[in-house]
Amino acid sequence: MTEMSTTILPPIVSAHGLKKSFGRKEVLHGLDFEIPPGRIYGVIGHNGAGKTTMLNAMLGLTNCEGTIRVLGEDPFARRAHLMENVAFISDVASLPRFLRVRELFALLSNIHPNFSQAKAQSFLEGTDLKPDLKIKHLSKGMIAQLHLAVVMAIDAKLLVLDEPTLGLDITYRKRFYRRLLEDYMTEERTLIITTHQVDEIEFMLSDIMFIRDGSMILHMQMETVNDKFTQLVVNDPSKQAAARALGPVYEETRFGQTVMIFDGVPRSQFEGLGNISTPTLSDLFVALMQRPTANPETAK
C-alpha cells in the first residue's frame, strides 16, 4: 500500500486518545492510530498488554474513552450494523456447540446478509467436516477450520482475528493461515491479527503494532521495519566494543554469539563488524519490550 492510497482512502479504523480502565486500572493509555484499507496488520504484545481490549473496542464489544471509528462508525453504538462488514474470530471455540454444521450455515444465511452458504461449503470441500456433524463433536482443529470457513464466507471489509490459532498444532496453524491468504485476502480487505506465534504470520504482514502495557510502542509498515532495524551478529570480541558504540537497542548472547539489534543506524556502518540481517519480528519484539518507546512519533 502506497502513501498515496493511504491519504486518498479513508481509514478502516481510526482511534484517537483511546483509553480503557477496568476499575482503577487503566489498561489502554490513550492510543492514537489509523489503519488504512487493504493492509494486513499484526498486533503483538505480552499477555495483558491490552491487545484484546483494543480489538474489543474496535468490534464494539467494550466501551472506551476517546474516539474510535471503524468504517466511519462508532463500533459500540452501532455494533450490529457494523458487523455486516466486519467479521471476527475472538476464540476458536466460540461457535455454538449445539448446532450441526448445516444448521450453522442455514442460520447464518438467514442472519447475516453478507454470508454465502455456497462459499462456506466450498471452503470445507476436501475436509473431514460433514454437514451433519455436531459442532460439539468436532476436534479443536476442525472447529478452527469451520470457524475460518464461516468468516471467509462473509463478504466483509475488515476481518479481525484475535489469537485464532490458540491451542492448535502447527499443521492446523499453517493450513489456517495459508487458506486465509489464498482464499480470502484476494480482494481489498483489511486483516488484523493478534497471535503469540509471531514468526508464523510474519511473512503475510504488511504492518505491525507492538503494544506494551496499554501503550503503542511501535506502529510501522514492514518495509520500514526492514529499513530501520538491523540485527548484527558479532563473533569477534574485539569488534563488539565498536558495535556497542553504535548504540544497540538490545543485546543478548545466543549459543556463544553476541547478537545486537540497532534502530535507525545505517547498515553501511556495520561493515566488517559481523553478519548483518533484518531481525525477525519475535527478536524485534523482545528487543523493543525492553525500552521505553520505539517510534512514538510514528505511532501517533
Add this chain to the structure above:
Amino acid sequence: MKAFVALVHRELIEHRGAFVLAPLILVAVMFVPTLISFATGRVDGRFTGFLFAAAPMRVYEFGFLAFGGAWCLYLIGVLFFYCADGFSADKRNNAMLFWKSMPVSDFKMLLAKLTATLTILPAMIYATALLSALLLFAIAFVSSSFSGAGGLVMLSHVGLVYLQIALALLLVLVIGLLWYLPFTALVGAMATVVGRWAIPLSLLLPGLVAVAEWVVLGGLSPVHTNTWRYLSYRADFQVSQGYLENWFSTDVPFSVSAFANDLIARTDWVQIGLGAVFAIVAIYLASEYRRRVNDN
C-alpha cells in the same frame, strides 16, 4: 424479519431436548403401555364398557382436557427453566463472542428468545398435546368399536370433540402465555444478568419486595401487603373457573365458543397490556446490560 425468525428457530434447535424430544418420549411412555393394556385386555369394562355407554363423549372431553392440563403444567415448568437457562446460554463456551459477531443487536437477540416463549416453543408442546390426545382418541375409539359403540356417526362426534377441545386449548395457551409474559420476561432478564441464579432469585424476589413493603409501610405480615396481593392475582390464571367450572357439573357437550367467550370476558386485558409493556422494558434493560458488560 428473516433474521429474527431464524433467531427464534435457533431457540428451538438449542432447546429441542425439552420442547420436542422429551415430550415425544413422554407420549411414547404413556402410549405404549396404554396400547399394550388395551391389546392384552387388561383394561376392564368400567372404562371400555360402562362409561362409554353412559356418557361416551365425556371420556373424550375429559381425556383431552386432562391431557391438555397436564401438558400446560409441563409447559409452565419447561418455560420457567428455559427462561432461566436460555437467556444466559450464550455465555456458555464463549459463544457470546460468536453471537456478538453477528449483525444483530442484543435487544433483538433477547427479544427473539422472549418471542420463542410465546410462539415456537409452546407450539411444540401444543402439537404434542394434540398428538397425545389423538392417540388417546384412537385407542378409545377402537376399543369402543369392539364393544359396539363405534361407527361413522360416533367418529364424527369424536372428531368434533377433538376440534373443540383443541381450539379451547389453543386459546388457553395464547391467553395464558400473554398473562404470564411479565414473569417469563422477568426470569429471562434476570438470567441475562445472573445466569441460572435467576431460578432461586425469581422465586425469592417477590417475597423480598413484599417484605420490603411490609417493613416500610407496616401491616399484619408480608402476605397481607399490596405487593403480595397483586402478585398473587397476577400469578393466578383462572382458566378452570367460569364456564369450565359449571360445565364439569353438567352433562352438556363442551362448547368452545361458550368457553372462549367466557375466558375472553373474564381476562383482565389491561393487566395483559401492562404486562407486555413491563416485559419489553425488562428485556430492553437486560439487553443494555448484555451490550455493556463484556463477559468475555
